[in-house]
Amino acid sequence: MLPDSITLERPKNRDHGDYATSIALALAKSAGLNPREVAEIIIKHLEADSFIKQSVSALDIAGPGFINITLDRASQAQVISQILEQGAKFGHGEVLKGVSVNLEFISANPTGPLHLGHTRWAAVGDALGRVLSAAGAKVSREFYINDRGNQMELFGASLRAAALGQSVPEDGYHGEYIGDIAQEIKKEHPDFLKLDESTSIGAFRDAGYALQLKDQQRVLDTFGTHFDTWFSELSLYENNFFGHCQDTLKAQGHVYEQEGAIWLRTTDFGDDKDRVMIKSDGTFAYFASDTAYYISKRERGSDICIYMLGADHHGYVNRLKAIAACAGDNPEYNIEILIGQMVKIIENGEELKLSKRAGTIITLEELVEKVGVDAARYTLIRYPTDTPMVMDVDLLRSRTNENPVYYVQYAHARICAVLRNAEELGIPYGADYVHPELLTHERERELIGALAEFPRIVAGAAELREPHRVARYIEEIAGVYHRFYADCRVLPLGEEKAGALSSARATLCKATAQVIANSLALLGVSAPERM
RNA sequence: GCGCCUGUAGCUCAGUCGGAUAGAGCACUCGCCUUCUAAGCGAGUUGUCGCAGGUUCGAUUCCUGCCAGGCGCGCCA
Incomplete structure (x- = not known):
C-alpha cells in the first residue's frame, strides 16, 4: 500500500x-x-x-x-537565478489555477465609519485576495453594502432628528459624525426639512448613505484595500432577481409556506432551525438577501464563495452552508466561511473603547492616525484570524524591533543600502554573477534555503486561507538575512579589491530583497528602500 | 441548555497531512560598531503544550470527557 x-x-x-x-x-x-x-x-x-x-x-x-x-549546492543556488529572472512574479504559482473565487469581506452598513472589527478584515481580506491571486486563482473582491432594512430607516431618522436639533431616537445612531453629516446634508439640501416626515427621512437616509459609502471607500483606499465590486443589497430585489432565486431554491425542493411566511428548509442541511425568507407581512427578512446574494455570486461565475465574518456572526455558518446546499451546490466546496475573532486595542496600558467619532468603538481611520497603515496592516495580518488579538498602540508606534513590521522593513532597507554601496563601488551583481560555488558559508546556505521556500509558503497560505503564514515567513527571512549580514561581509573592506565573492553575495542580497518585497506586497505593506 | 473559538516560556504569540531535542519577539544577564544601516548580531536563563483518558512506531497536533475564558443562538439587520 x-x-x-x-x-x-x-x-x-x-x-x-x-x-x-x-x-x-x-x-x-x-x-x-x-x-x-x-x-x-x-x-x-x-x-x-x-x-x-x-x-x-x-x-x-x-x-x-x-x-x-x-x-547539491549548485542546484540549490539555482533559486537565486530563478528569483532574479521572475522578479515580482517569483513565488507566484498555479495551485489554484482555474478556480474562480468570490472573496467577500468587511460588508459594513453604510451608516457609519468602519471600526476596528472591520479593520481586521480590511487587512486580512485584502491580503488573502492577493495571496489567492498569487496562487493562480481568479479572485473577485466584493464589499456587500447592507443598504436595506430597518437600520437604514433608523439612520435616516437619526440624521433628520439631528438636522432639526432634536434628540435622535433611542435605538438610533448616536456618534458625533451623525451631527456632522446632518449639517452637511442640511446645507446642501435645505428643502429636505420641508418634506413630510417619512419622505424627509428617506431623503436624509439616501443622502447620508451616499456620504457614508463615499467615506468608507475613501478610508479603505488610503488603507490600500480595494474591491472589484461594491454590491448593493437593494439591487438583489431589482428586476425580480429575488423571485428568480426563490424559483431556483423551489426547484431544489427546500421552500415551503407556513403561517403566512415563506421559509427555506435549512434544517435539511444541518441548520438548527428553518429560516424565514419572506415574513408574514410580506416584507423580506435579511435572510432572503443572504440566499439571493449567494446565488448571485455563483451565477456571476464564482466556484468558491468565501465569506469573512466577525465572531459575533459565527452562528450564521450553518445557515449559510445550508443555503449553498439548498441551491444544489456542494457546501463542502462552493462555500467557505472564515471567522475573525475580536480585536482589542490598548494604549497606555488601557483598553480603548470609545471613539468620539463613532460613539462606540475605535475606527479604522483613528487606528491609522495612531500607528500608520503599514504597522496596522502588518499587525492585523500577522495572527491567524481565529485567535482574538490585542493591538498595543504604544508598541506599534515604537521604532524598535519589538515591532515586527520594522524588523522586516529594516531588513529590506538594509539590503537596499548594501546594493547602493555596491553600485557606487562598481561591483557588478545580478543573474550573471550568481557563482554558486562561492556561496559555501553556512549562513549563505541557510539564506538560500529559506528563499527557496517562498513558493511553498504562498501556495500553503492560499490553500489554507491563512495569509499570516506569509508574515511569519518574512520574519524568518529577515532573521536569516541579518545573521548572514553579520557573518558574511558583502563589500570589500578598506583597500581590498572586490572579487567574485562580493558580486555573488550582492546578488544573493538582491534576491533576498526581491523575496522580501514580494512577500510584503502580498500583505499590502510597503518595502522601503531607506529607513 | 445547545453551538463555535481559544488555553503553549514571566508577557505577546508561532508551530505545515501526526514526526527527531516544542520555537520567535519582548523582558532579564553578558558580549559585538575607527569600514556594507546597531531599527542589527551572538551567548545564557525560562515549559506538568489547561486537566484526564483514547487511537499508534510516535500526539502540542487527531478522538472523547472535564475545567477556564470569549462569542453566538429573532418572522432584527
Missing part, C-alpha cells in the same frame, strides 16, 4: 538536511520491515535516479527511519 502523497518537510534542525521525509516510517508496518530497512531500500532506488544523482549531495537515514536529503 502506498500512501496518497509523500510528505517532504523542512526539518527544524539543520543537521537533518535540507529536506526530510518520514515515508519509511509510514510504510514500515505494511511492508513488514523495520523503518530503517525500508529507508535503505528507498534510498537505493533514489540513488539510481539520474536527476537525484545530479541535484542531491547526500541521502541519510536518521533516527527511527527518517530520510534526510541534502541538496
